[in-house]
Amino acid sequence: MVNLHLEIRDLFLVEERVKTFKNWPFSDNNTCNVRNMAEAGFYSIATGIDDADTAKCFLCGKELDGWEASDDPWAEHKSHAAKCAFVQLGKKEDELLLSEFLSILKQYMSNETKRLAEVTKELTDEKAKAVRRRCLGRN
Numbered sequence: 415m416v417n418l419h420l421e422i423r424d425l426f427l428v429e430e431r432v433k434t435f436k437n438w439p440f441s442d443n444n445t446c447n448v449r450n451m452a453e454a455g456f457y458s459i460a461t462g463i464d465d466a467d468t469a470k471c472f473l474c475g476k477e478l479d480g481w482e483a484s485d486d487p488w489a490e491h492k493s494h495a496a497k498c499a500f501v502q503l504g505k506k507e508d509e510l511l512l513s514e515f516l517s518i519l520k521q522y523m524s525n526e527t528k529r530l531a532e533v534t535k536e537l538t539d540e541k542a543k544a545v546r547r548r549c550l551g552r553n
């Protein structure tokens with residue numbers, strides 16, 4: 415099945431990232447709690463219990479799992495994706511200068527546009543395949 419995310423998401427906002435952590439296995443007392451994860455750019459891409467601790471950076475797309483309670487999300491992000499523009503700024507959302515925020519937003523929107531184009535292409539390909547099958551069936 416094609417994953418239908420045919421709209422621009424607001425994951426560049428920390429509060430929107432916080433909302434994605436529904437079954438995060440760590441509590442607020444742990445270093446890798448939801449707030450710290452979201453502030454470090456991560457959102458949850460968990461689909462169930464098995465991958466409950468899988469998170470992805472909203473900007474560079476780096477996916478990380480196998481988190482431990484004492485992991486520092488910023489440090490992990492930095493060690494696994496040093497080139498990420500968000501990591502390089504190294505600031506929480508409310509500490510970003512407007513120009514920094516806009517530069518992040520621009521990059522995010524550019525990534526999202528590419529993602530939407532890919533999803534649209536997949537959907538179109540599937541439709542085309544279905545039409546072709548129907549046509550062949552009739553011949």
Ligand SMILES: [Zn+2]
Nearest residue numbers: 471474495498
């Ligand atoms: Zn990143």
